[in-house]
Amino acid sequence: MDTTTNQVPGAELSGENARTIENEMKSSISANEASSNRREMTPLKKAKELLASSNVKLSEQMQGLKVILGVTISSGLIVTIALIVSIYQGDPEVLPHGGCSTATPHCSTICAETLKKGGNAVDASIAATFCIGVVNPHHSGIGGGGFMLVHNHKSMENTAFDFRETAPRAAHPSIYENNPKLSIKGPYSVAVPGEVKGMEAAHKEFGRLSWSEVVMPAVKLARNGFVASESFVKNMEMVQDESAEFLAAFTPDGKIPPVGEIMYRKDLANALETIANEGADAFYNGSLSLEIVKATKKFISLEDLREYSVIKRDTVSTTYGDHAVLSIAPPSGGVILLSILNILNGYHFGPADQHSPKTYFKLIEAFKYAYAQRGSLGDPSDREFREKIMNSTNYFLSHEAAKTIREKINSMNYTSDYNISRYMPSSVFREDKGTAHVSVIDNDELMVSVTTTINTWFGSHLLTKSGILLNNEMDDFSTSKHLNYFDIPPSQVNDIKPGKRPQSSVVPAIVHSLRAPCDLRLTIGGTNGSKIPSGIAEVLINILSFKMDLQTAVNVPRLHNQLFTNMTEYETNFNETIVKALSRMGQNMVKQKKAINIVQFVAKNYSAITAVSDHRKGNYSTVY
Known part of the structure; x- marks a missing residue:
């Protein structure tokens, strides 16, 4: 630069x-x-x-x-x-060459080592993503899918990869009408995985190291052992009543390991090594594909796997202050994040506003209006709803929409009565708890934000012979005869069709200054399903408006509201004076003992690189 x-x-x-x-x-x-x-x-x-x-x-x-x-x-x-x-x-300042932020020390280390070997940010993000599937199988893995956003800050070019899972040919709404639980667990909950092809597509376009070099670190980790994390152990305790076959994939002796014990996933190591040697074809048209067909009892066919393709999506953007915020078009959740920021941008918050209950009232109402839009979003490849999806996206990111919504918020006079008719029609989907995020910046100004998921914890709870844990993304679609998790009628835009991709809450994002190209820029993302957009929005507001330092911006307590639950969740240690004031304003405030969401990012300001991970999930980030 x-x-x-x-x-x-x-x-x-x-x-x-x-x-x-x-x-x-x-x-x-x-x-x-x-x-x-x-x-x-x-x-x-x-x-x-x-x-x-x-x-x-x-x-x-x-x-x-x-x-x-x-x-x-x-x-x-x-x-x-x-x-x-x-x-x-004077003496030259020794500054980091790159930064990585993941949810695990193993994967942040592998990410940084990949950069040290001469790999770029895409190489490093791929290596870290495969690693996460090994050590945090309850969140992510090659049996799932996701989105990757690549930003070249030198050329200002953006590339968005959609490797979201797709409904197989055999999928039909009638399967779930009489038993909606079939979409949550078992063979009919599995959509065609996209992660392996997604990683390969990104590598072919941007990779500097060989494919084998970026996959093999995960192979070695699975084969030689890794430390059982607190997150993994807690989630294993939640599924300890599963079948012996399921538990054996993670606990050979049938006992849940204590935190810190060395674990092995040698079957998965063999599968990953096959992918390292043969490429994605091994997964979609080889021995591993046959295992997937068998595990799903032919709900997913060989044709489904062979025909799966990665889609290049448009990027969507808005401005917040003097920064541009970029994300991926639907079916990603980027529009929700950008809509929140688009609404709040007109309030011109400053550092003093972080102490005012009125600021958080506006924030909560912006959340409600933004989340109300989900019923208009979905997979634009569905020709029946493509025009509606694109028109909704363009409108909700416009200055006109933001101004209209701010006028509605201002007219409330800081009083909320939970009148849903005030907000746009929408539907809300089940939370995809099983999610992982990686942020990377390299020395050549390549910035990567990638979020992957298997949907809920441990996905479908189905494993292939090689230890590949499969997703349950069919639950992210709407089913016409059943209310969703929050008792809201489903959205036709997100109904089940073969080859279609369900609407997602995943939000890979890139932020950069419009004032000076070398000023603050960052790659950011989060986890915890539908709560991802609100968490990222709060962290960005903390940095760009409230001028908090980067780690504090992530550490401070957060809140969340997605309209239809009729509650504003807030984390322990959130300012009680503000909480009481919001309650008096009509917001239904509910304290949450657990983390509402997890946010991770890597920032670069001129030559200084800072990698930030969320203390809610371990604070694992690294620069080199």
């Missing part, structure tokens, strides 16, 4: 500036020498004058001596200039 117009202490001088200084120093040195010649007789000057006065002809040896003396003087001059330039610059 060209930083010549934004010089910072410790940064290298541009070539033009260095040449200017060097020429000035040469002129200064020449002038000093001329002045010195007038004032004193140096040994060299005296020798020259004696030779001239004696009219002595220089011998060939003296000519040689003259050359040597000339070279010596020139060399000394160059060294002097170099020393002066060095003094002028």
Whole structure:
């Protein structure tokens, strides 16, 4: 990145500036020498004058001596200039080359090691994503899918990969009409996985290392062992009544390991090694694909797997203050995040506003209006609803919509009565708890935000012979004859059709300054299903409006409201004075002992890189 117009202490001088200084120093040195010649007789000057006065002809040896003396003087001059330039610059500041933020120390380390080996941010994010599937199988894995946003900050080019799971050919709403639980667990809950093809597609376009080099670290981890995390152990305790076959994949002796014990997933290591050697074809048209068909009792067919494709999506954006915020178009949840920020941007919050209950009233109402839009969003590949989805996306990200919503919020006079008719029609979907996020920035200004999921904890609870845990993304679709989790009628836009992708809450995002290209920019994302957009929005407001330092912006307690639950959840230690004031304003405040959401990001400000992970899930991030 060209930083010549934004010089910072410790940064290298541009070539033009260095040449200017060097020429000035040469002129200064020449002038000093001329002045010195007038004032004193140096040994060299005296020798020259004696030779001239004696009219002595220089011998060939003296000519040689003259050359040597000339070279010596020139060399000394160059060294002097170099020393002066060095003094002028000062010692160069040693800054990180890249940063990684994941939810596990193993995967943050693998991410950083990939960068150290010469890989770029895409290589590192792929390596970290495969790692997460090994150590946190309850959240993510190659049996799921997700979204990746790649931003080249030098060229300002954006690339969005949609590797969301798709409904198989055999999928039909009638399957779930009489038994909606079939979409939550078992073979009929599994949609065609997209993660492996998604990673391969991103690698083919951006990767610097070989495919094998980015997959093998996860293979070695699964085979040689890794430390059981607190998150994994707690989630295993929730499913300890599962079948012996299921438990054996994670606990060979049938006992849940204590936190810190070494675990192995050798079957999965073999599957990943096959993928490392043969590419994604092994998963979609090879031995691993046959295992998936068998595990789902042919609900997913070989044709479904062979025909799966990664989709390049448009990016969507809005502005918040003097920063651009980018995310991925539907079926990702990016529009929800951007709508929240689009609404709140008109309030021009500053640091003092973080202490006012009125600020949080506006924030909660913005959440409600943004989440109300989900009923208008879905997979734009569904031709029946494509126009509606695109029109809704464009409208809700417009200044006109934001202004209209702010006027409605202002007209409430800080009094909320939970009148749903005040908000747009919508539906809300079940929370996809099983989610993982990776943020990476490399030294070449490539920024990656990738979020993957298997939907709920441990997905479908189905494993293939090779230990691949399959998703339960069919539950993210709407079923026409059943109310959803929050007793709200389902959305036709998100109904089940073969080859269709369900609406998602996943929000990979990139933020960069519109004022100066080298000013604060970051890659950010989160986990915990439908609560992801609100969490990311709060962290960005903490940074960009309230001017909190980066770690504090993540650490402070958060709140959440998605309209149809008729409650505003808030975390322990949230300011009780503000909570009481919001209650008086009509907000139904409900304290949550557990984390509402998890947010992770990597930020770069000029040359300084900071990787930030959420203390709610372990604070695992690294720079190198």
